[in-house]
Amino acid sequence: MGSSAPLRAITSLDDERIYVTQPHLPPLAEFMPYLEKIWNSKTLTNGGPFHQQLEKALCEYLGVEHLALFANGTLALVTALQALRVNGECITTPYSFAATAHSLLWNGIKPVFVDVDPDTLNLDPEKIEAAITPQTTAIMPVHCYGHPCDVKAIQKIADNYNLKVIYDAAHAFGVQTEDGSVLKHGDLSIVSFHATKVFNTFEGGAIVCPDAKTKQRIDHLKNFGFVDEVTVVAAGINGKMSEINAAFGLLQLQHVDNALAKRKAIDAQYRELLADVPGIRCMSDAGEKVANYAYFPVQVEDNFPISRDALYERLKEHGIFARRYFYPLISEFPMYRGLPSSDQNNLSTAAAASKRILCLPIYPGLNPVQVERIVSIVAGIQ
Ligand code: T4K
Numbered sequence: 405m406g407s408s409a410p411l412r413a414i415t416s417l418d419d420e421r422i423y424v425t426q427p428h429l430p431p432l433a434e435f436m437p438y439l440e441k442i443w444n445s446k447t448l449t450n451g452g453p454f455h456q457q458l459e460k461a462l463c464e465y466l467g468v469e470h471l472a473l474f475a476n477g478t479l480a481l482v483t484a485l486q487a488l489r490v491n492g493e494c495i496t497t498p499y500s501f502a503a504t505a506h507s508l509l510w511n512g513i514k515p516v517f518v519d520v521d522p523d524t525l526n527l528d529p530e531k532i533e534a535a536i537t538p539q540t541t542a543i544m545p546v547h548c549y550g551h552p553c554d555v556k557a558i559q560k561i562a563d564n565y566n567l568k569v570i571y572d573a574a575h576a577f578g579v580q581t582e583d584g585s586v587l588k589h590g591d592l593s594i595v596s597f598h599a600t601k602v603f604n605t606f607e608g609g610a611i612v613c614p615d616a617k618t619k620q621r622i623d624h625l626k627n628f629g630f631v632d633e634v635t636v637v638a639a640g641i642n643g644k645m646s647e648i649n650a651a652f653g654l655l656q657l658q659h660v661d662n663a664l665a666k667r668k669a670i671d672a673q674y675r676e677l678l679a680d681v682p683g684i685r686c687m688s689d690a691g692e693k694v695a696n697y698a699y700f701p702v703q704v705e706d707n708f709p710i711s712r713d714a715l716y717e718r719l720k721e722h723g724i725f726a727r728r729y730f731y732p733l734i735s736e737f738p739m740y741r742g743l744p745s746s747d748q749n750n751l752s753t754a755a756a757a758s759k760r761i762l763c764l765p766i767y768p769g770l771n772p773v774q775v776e777r778i779v780s781i782v783a784g785i786q
Contacts, residue, residue: 420723421723421724421725422723422724422725422765422770422774422778423725423765424600424725424726424727424729424763424764424765424766425600425765425766425767426767426769426770427599427600427604427767428602428604428656428659428660428663428767428768428769430655430656430658430659434655435651435652435655438454438651438652438654438655439648439651441454441651442454442647442648442651447647448646448647448648449644449645449646449647450627450644451623451627451644452647452650453647454647454650454651454653454654455473455644455645455647455650457650457654458473458645458650458651458653458654458657459471459472459473459610461653461654461657462610462653462657465578465657465660466577466578466585466587466612467580467584467585467588468585468587468588468612469588469613469614469615470612470613470614470615470616470618470619471610471611471612471613471619472610472611472613472619472622472623472626473608473609473610473644473645473650473653474594474608474609474610474611474626474643474644474645475607475608475609475642475643475644475645475646475649476596476597476598476607476608476609477503477574477594477595477596477597477598477608477609478503478506478507478609479609479626479641479643480594480595480596480609480610480611480643481503481504481507481570481572481594482507482510482511482641482643483611483622483625483626483640483641483643484507484570484592484594484611484622485507485508485511485513485542485544485570486511486625486638486640487592487611487613487618487621487622487625488542488568488570488591488592490511490513490541490542490568490570491511491512491513491541492513492514492539492540492541493513493514493515493516493537493539493540493541494508494513494514494515494516494540494541494542494543494544495516495518495527495532495535495536495540495542495543495544495567496508496515496516496517496518496527496543496544496545496546497517497518497520497526497527497544497545497546497548497734497754498517498519498520498733498734498735498736498740498746498751498754499520499525499546499548499730499733499734499754499757499758500546500548500572500730500734501574501729501730501734502734502737503572503574504544504546504572504734505517505734505740507544508544509739513541513542514539514743515734515740515743515745516535516537516540516743516745517734517735517740517743517745517746517750517751517754518531518532518535518745518750519531519750519751519752519753519754520548520753520754520757521554521753522753522757523688523690524548524551524553524554524690525548525549525551525687525701525753525754525757525761526545526546526547526548526551526552526553526554526690527543527545527546527553527558528753529554529557529558529561530557532558532561533561533565535745536561536565536567540565540567541567541568542567542568542569542570543558543561543562543567543568543569543570544569544570544571544572545558545569545571545572545590546571546572546573546574546575547571547572547573547575547576547579547586548575548730549575549687549698549699549701549729549763550575550576550577550579550602550692550695550696550697550698550699551579551687551689551690551692551695552576552579552581552586552690552691552692553571553589553690555581555586555589555590558590559589559590562590568590568591569589569590569591570590570591570592570593570594571586571587571589571590571592571593571594572594573586573587573593573594573595573612574594574595574596574598574601574609575596575601575696575698575699576593576595576696576698577595577597577601577602577603577696577698578602578603578660578664578694578696579692579694579695579696580692580693580694581691581692581693582693585612586692587612588612588614591614592611592612592613592614592618593611593612594609594610594611594612595609595610595612596608596609597609597610597649597653601698602660602663602664602667602696602697602698603653603656603657603660603663604656605645605649605650605652605653605656606648606649606652607649608645608649608653624637624638624640625638625640625641625643626640626641626642626643626644627640627642627643627644628640628641628642662768663768664696664697666768666769667696667697667698667766667767667768668695668697669772670697670700670766670767670770670772670775671695671697671700671766673772673775673776674686674700674764674766674775674779677775677776677779677783678702678779678782678783680783681779681782681783682707682708683704683705683706683707683708683709684702684703684704684705684708684782685702685703685705686700686702686703687701687702687703687761697766698766699729699763699766700763700764700765700766701729701761701762701763701764702761702762702763702764703757703760703761704760704761704762705760708785709785709786710785712728712759712760712761712762713728713759715762715782715785716728716762718781718785719778719781719782722781724765724778724781725765726762726763726764726765727762727763728758728761728762728763729761729763730758730761731758731759731761732758733751733754733755733758735748735751735754764778765778
């Protein structure tokens, strides 16, 4: 112990720290019966009973036909690309989390970045066509912050050029448009159940697929390519969700509507309180019928007294840890910087957004007094 650093003093600031998100957790006692079942059965993974039950329950809850659970959303993305045999080039957005483009590199696919729409910050369909080459085989849009992409326009382009569409719907759990679940669009959609997401299984994710045959192929791919004890049909990976995560997901599903309602109330409170703050613009929704309030992004405009980064720092001084999702752009990371499509001139809307957007804390446990406190700090800046 002698040479270790002194314990950090516990200050009143520590007590009041507010992070961009905090996972929703049900009462621990409610999870115990699930754990007992796992302990008794000794079935820990490889598609056990909780895994099967959660797949079924999520299909019903989300209003989709088929779904394959994964250990996380990134493995789901990597596997979705394999399932559709995507190769060559894939058009995607630079305004996302690193995992979106990384899943392409893991498959030896070249990402081609296309700019985003200024209102939704989703891939701009009007700019996709110009980026298509003979090597293009797919489009990977992101429903950023859970706001749906222009799915009709994207599908039209995909149909015209015979391209696959894989939606990175990591943020879009439970989101519905006029046609029902947003997860039904494209060839495949992937969702994330990471601790920071609206529905979490600690770590987790899923691929939503349109038919049983595709799900079967995905199930093989997430289990090393095994079809049976002696038959391996592809160089699959270990992407399976464990029984603990699946059991936890079943319990979480019982609480998710309540958690979403709390998010909705926080979103409404922010919008009301921020309406009169000059220079802070709340992002409008993108026409979803049912939103999930996964994030609360605001745009810090020129007439706000300080820059987005200065606001981020100022909030931090008050113990409020907002996040600059998504700064830097993926195209600015070293492994993508050299690509022709990473040229900032092609990505001016995404580049501007990455310098102006700040995601304020939103999670079911955030109370109205805390929201007021956050807004009063923002509003009080001269
Ligand atoms: N595609 C998109 C568009 C994505 O946004 C993501 C993930 C993926 C694909 C990949 O899905 P997964 O493979 O992750 O399933 C977080 C998450 O780690 C990541 O899942 C998420 N996107 C991304 C947008 O956000 P960080 O680096 O911001 O996480 P971190 O650890 O800084 O957490 C943020 C805050 O949340 C912390 O300040 C405190 C709180 N927190 C976090 C964790 C992990 C907790 O209170 N408890 C926790 O256990 O990336």
